[in-house]
Amino acid sequence: MKLRSTFTAVIGAGQVGATTAQRILEQGVSDVMLFDIVEGMPQGKALDLMEAAPIEGHGQRILGTNRYEDIQGAEIVVVTAGLPRKPGMTREDLLALNAKIIKDVCQNVKKYAPNSKLIIVTNPLDIMTYLASRETGFPENRCFGMAGVLDTARMRYFIAERLDCVPKDVQAVVLGGHGDLMVPVSSQTKVKNRPIRDLITSEELAAIEQRTRDGGAEIVKLLKTGSAFYAPSSSVCEMVKAVLRDEKKVLPVCAYLKGEYGLRDIYFGVTAELGKNGVEKIIELPLEPNEKKALEMSAQKVKQGIAEVSSLATAQ
Numbered sequence: 344m345k346l347r348s349t350f351t352a353v354i355g356a357g358q359v360g361a362t363t364a365q366r367i368l369e370q371g372v373s374d375v376m377l378f379d380i381v382e383g384m385p386q387g388k389a390l391d392l393m394e395a396a397p398i399e400g401h402g403q404r405i406l407g408t409n410r411y412e413d414i415q416g417a418e419i420v421v422v423t424a425g426l427p428r429k430p431g432m433t434r435e436d437l438l439a440l441n442a443k444i445i446k447d448v449c450q451n452v453k454k455y456a457p458n459s460k461l462i463i464v465t466n467p468l469d470i471m472t473y474l475a476s477r478e479t480g481f482p483e484n485r486c487f488g489m490a491g492v493l494d495t496a497r498m499r500y501f502i503a504e505r506l507d508c509v510p511k512d513v514q515a516v517v518l519g520g521h522g523d524l525m526v527p528v529s530s531q532t533k534v535k536n537r538p539i540r541d542l543i544t545s546e547e548l549a550a551i552e553q554r555t556r557d558g559g560a561e562i563v564k565l566l567k568t569g570s571a572f573y574a575p576s577s578s579v580c581e582m583v584k585a586v587l588r589d590e591k592k593v594l595p596v597c598a599y600l601k602g603e604y605g606l607r608d609i610y611f612g613v614t615a616e617l618g619k620n621g622v623e624k625i626i627e628l629p630l631e632p633n634e635k636k637a638l639e640m641s642a643q644k645v646k647q648g649i650a651e652v653s654s655l656a657t658a659q
């Protein structure tokens with residue numbers, strides 16, 4: 344069996360990678376090439392997923408591989424390779440470990456899928472996306488990261504839980520770095536077009552915002568042996584769909600900034616239109632002064648990480 348011409352390559356067949364592959368297949372988005380360095384594992388997961396196809400009723404195909412040559416021709420490459428957080432670890436603790444992995448993956452992506460759109464998922468997200476862009480030399484529109492869709496989904500769920508309503512009726516947006524200083528934008532948060540500030544107290548809203556910032560850590564603490572993967576894979580699948588179907592959908596993503604919000608030379612969480620060319624347009628939202636300030640603080644932290652990863656690179 345061969346894949347059809349439009350396929351997504353998923354690098355890293357662990358929790359996030361394999362679940363992303365499953366969502367892409369079962370939602371009929373595209374065929375998938377699942378890559379991992381562990382021998383047999385991506386092949387085993389791919390076969391298991393194909394054996395579910397008669398029941399799930401989809402016509403997509405998936406193959407597993409340990410050879411980078413097999414990602415040739417991929418329309419999108421999703422990178423989930425790396426170590427997940429352990430309890431007590433911050434995303435930044437992962438920096439040095441995952442930087443090495445991202446470099447290796449990116450050299451191969453550059454070699455075998457030079458025209459693909461690259462979506463980074465590995466943490467610390469903003470820094471790994473910056474590193475990937477530098478390592479591949481891909482134009483900014485073709486290299487971006489997944490974090491905002493996830494952070495926003497978490498906030499939407501927490502609000503829905505509080506108001507006992509359907510999560511998809513909650514509109515929210517979380518900007519900034521995918522870390523402790525991310526910025527839930529309450530001025531833009533609504534439930535069925537009603538401002539959230541009219542629906543819950545400011546204390547309740549503050550608690551939800553904090554729970555959103557701690558959303559990843561809350562899962563790590565419960566799982567003990569890994570980090571979240573169901574909501575992250577849903578988030579990646581949403582982005583892959585927007586690109587492959589040229590939806591021009593506005594989603595919060597980690598994109599390269601050239602002056603938006605007064606920031607440059609940084610990969611950072613902002614809202615952007617996703618279509619067949621990847622990040623087609625960055626949409627700058629009107630922010631309240633305190634939100635703008637919070638965004639600047641978050642950017643400072645990401646810049647520190649970028650400086651750290653750059654010094655690691657020169658030291659090697």
Ligand code: APR
Pocket residue numbers: 354355356357358359360378379380381423424425426427428441444447448464465466467569570571572575
């Ligand atoms: N090249 C390719 N794959 C690799 C490499 C490498 N150099 N190094 C490790 N991997 C693979 C592992 O073999 C493993 O199967 O990456 C996979 C990671 O899977 P998990 O350990 O299950 O981690 P997961 O929960 O999927 O998280 C992956 O996504 O959300 C982020 O913080 C998370 O950085 C982490 C990444």
